[in-house]
Amino acid sequence: MIPSEPTSPHQGPVLAPDEAILAIDVGGTDTKSALLDSADQLQGVQRRPTVLRPGEAGDSVVENVVAILGEYRAAWPHKRVRAIGLIAPGLVDERKGVGIFSANLGWRDYPFTERLEAATGLPVTFGHDVGAAGDAEVRIGAARGLADVVVMIIGTGVAGAVFCGGQRILGGGYAGEIGHAEVPGGEPCRCGAHGCLETVGAAGAIARRYAERSGRAVNGAREVLQLQAAGDAQAQAVVDDAVNALAFSICQLAATLGTEAVVIGGGLAQAGEQLFAPLRAAVDERLSFHRRPRLLAASMGQDAGLIGAGLQAQDLLGARP
Amino acid sequence: MIPSEPTSPHQGPVLAPDEAILAIDVGGTDTKSALLDSADQLQGVQRRPTVLRPGEAGDSVVENVVAILGEYRAAWPHKRVRAIGLIAPGLVDERKGVGIFSANLGWRDYPFTERLEAATGLPVTFGHDVGAAGDAEVRIGAARGLADVVVMIIGTGVAGAVFCGGQRILGGGYAGEIGHAEVPGGEPCRCGAHGCLETVGAAGAIARRYAERSGRAVNGAREVLQLQAAGDAQAQAVVDDAVNALAFSICQLAATLGTEAVVIGGGLAQAGEQLFAPLRAAVDERLSFHRRPRLLAASMGQDAGLIGAGLQAQDLLGARP
Incomplete structure (x- = not known):
């Protein structure tokens, strides 16, 4: 209530x-x-x-x-x-x-x-x-004082909380399913839909897609990011796909809601600038007159x-x- | 105010x-x-x-x-x-x-x-x-009594008004630009971005894209819809593209905001069931557990x-x- x-x-x-x-x-x-x-x-x-x-x-x-x-x-x-x-x-x-x-x-x-x-x-x-x-991030965390904010938790899947004018959007309990909104290049999703963001943009998807592509099992997205940093082309491609998918979804929010900040938490956010820098660039490139959301790391743990x-x-x- | x-x-x-x-x-x-x-x-x-x-x-x-x-x-x-x-x-x-x-x-x-x-x-x-x-559609028009509603005006471009919990989302003046959110298959847009919904899904885009494809000038989307009804395959393809683009955007709203109804107005809405029937089918096919928005014709003129x-x-x- x-x-x-x-x-x-x-x-x-x-x-x-x-x-x-x-x-x-x-x-x-x-x-x-x-x-x-x-x-x-x-x-x-x-x-x-x-x-x-x-x-x-x-x-x-x-x-x-x-x-x-x-x-x-x-x-x-x-x-x-x-x-x-x-x-x-x-x-x-x-x-x-x-x-x-x-x-x-x-x-x-x-x-x-x-x-x-x-x-x-x-x-x-x-x-x-x-x-x-x-709520915690908007009220006393990374987005304190901001009104038009989306919080994305990127781990096994992608979950979201959408705030407009300082209010969280409820949608009768159905709002915030950013991980189950379609992106170009998305794959069949366990939810029954096709192309959901979390089939490409989640930490879980990065690990799964790298393993499928390389034939090599990995211990989560963290290992794929280490391989990417070491110059592995397949890891680079999989991370690029994730960044583009996340940027696509963030730009949908910017156009539709005038989102001023996106707070990113969950396991993938621990990649820090290795994720945030290309994601900022990809968001920036896609927008024109739209409000440009700041990308912030979650701070509440x-x-x-x-x-x-x-x-x-x-x-x-x-x-x- | x-x-x-x-x-x-x-x-x-x-x-x-x-x-x-x-x-x-x-x-x-x-x-x-x-x-x-x-x-x-x-x-x-x-x-x-x-x-x-x-x-x-x-x-x-x-x-x-x-x-x-x-x-x-x-x-x-x-x-x-x-x-x-x-x-x-x-x-x-x-x-x-x-x-x-x-x-x-x-x-x-x-x-x-x-x-x-x-x-x-x-x-x-x-x-x-x-x-x-x-506001008029939500308060005394087609969506009267509904709380989570998007009004889309489809004419030369695509403009929108987004309501959550009965409140219109303002986003500092930047909200509602559904026509300038990216869709798969979208084309370069005059706004400077690429792939905006209105480059494919607007009445203006339907007329322009049919003329480009067929080499035949037409008098607006209405004529393309008449050609489609008469079995013209190029008209069918252009209208299909528009329907798919609009359905894509509507499903983004359903996943992100739990939208319960989409009110469609503007010139293209005058196509009636020739537009609404395939659009309903395309939206329905894309969603899984999401809230399924009703598609309503604008009533305020x-x-x-x-x-x-x-x-x-x-x-x-x-x-x-």
Whole structure:
């Protein structure tokens, strides 16, 4: 439940020094959790395997969150947990607090906010994991102070969060699927469509396409980038394809939305200027009168989603004084 | 100056029955004007050539508007003009009421709202012409009641207005340039970029590309569509290219923004199902798990921009009670 006002870094202290938000990120493999304190810092970050009963995935998540809440209360007796910020992958209706669909985790139309509020008696937000990471980057990270921003997380796939006028675009839970927008030269995608950006532009695609082309197994995109730096022509071609695909998608955003900055995170962003320099050049070459987005490296790290989950719950507290 | 609240069809009567908004649409060739009354109806629609002094384009527009206001006051003595809604093409900063740039009309960073309010003593809004036409379609036209909508006007070029969560996306004046986003198979564009949608998908492109391919001059896209219907293979190929380019762009919007409806207006929309049926099929084929946008024909007609201009000024009156 995100307030519909344009969001800015939250105003004034919502939490007292002895209060915290419990932030929980339910992933396909692991569930991460932490307390977010009044200074927007995470404390007690933990990771445990996500274990859900088949056919009862939503109820299992609620039970796990109740157990995790108990653990934090026991371990941090002097911190009062004021609210819970839960995030998850898949199609999420943040306004209603409903998990529309998650193929990996196995729920459909599950009312997380309602069930968790009933189970804990605390205010709860339920948000999208990548959207929450985007919130953190826009509100207190790389794009702080900017209004028209796209956050792209480039790893196994490409996930996105789109901000216009300071507001994240929700699209009924369907917005931000930049990795599943078509690019020229794209390949058949596991999603069922053809030519999706992530079939060429993701770190996973760089590793897979290099292995296919060279007949040589590699240990991820990082190794392909090392081969490219050493002059390997096949690695160069595969990285060029990724850069062109990413530039194509970024220019679509610039033309359609007037995006002023693109924040790039995830594994591929660790390539630094080896990625950013050619990507800037490719974007620059494609645009004419359009607004030219700055390309920025994500600054919030791997726990951006947890921080964003905490910020969402803080907003809710701020809106329900 | 658009209020930042999510807009819905405006609430309650802002205008009394004896009051009106003066709506003015300054185009590259003609200036249209009308009174918008309390029932959102246009009265006294007029069209005159746009005449601007070279080098003083902005000031000329202000003088012309003052003259037009005088004419309407004389012709409609029993209607009190409460506000002026002015719209124009080019890059427009609606929040500041500034014309950032218009290549055709010749201004740069001209403060229309400020100057017109000083010259007339009335509240003034200054908006983008296509954005205003989009406002009309979303608020009282084809997309009434929908929140995530793109309005595409397909004529000589392709212009757009993008709505997310009921709000038009502004992007500092740069949003909505769907016609200048790249598509596969696109050609060099007069904007300086390559492959823009409007080089293949616009009515103008259909006529030009058929003439180039067949060596036969045609009287606009309408004639190419007639030739297609009669079995002309070259016409079929050119229309197929346009449909595929438009479908590509619509699917970008669906993936990125979760667009639920695309309203198509402009000359090409008059082709009706000859355009809409293959376009629906092409969009449907490209998408997988994405939200599938409905394709709707624009319903507000050629004066949609004037109506939208009037609605913008009504909003301003509603926000300054």
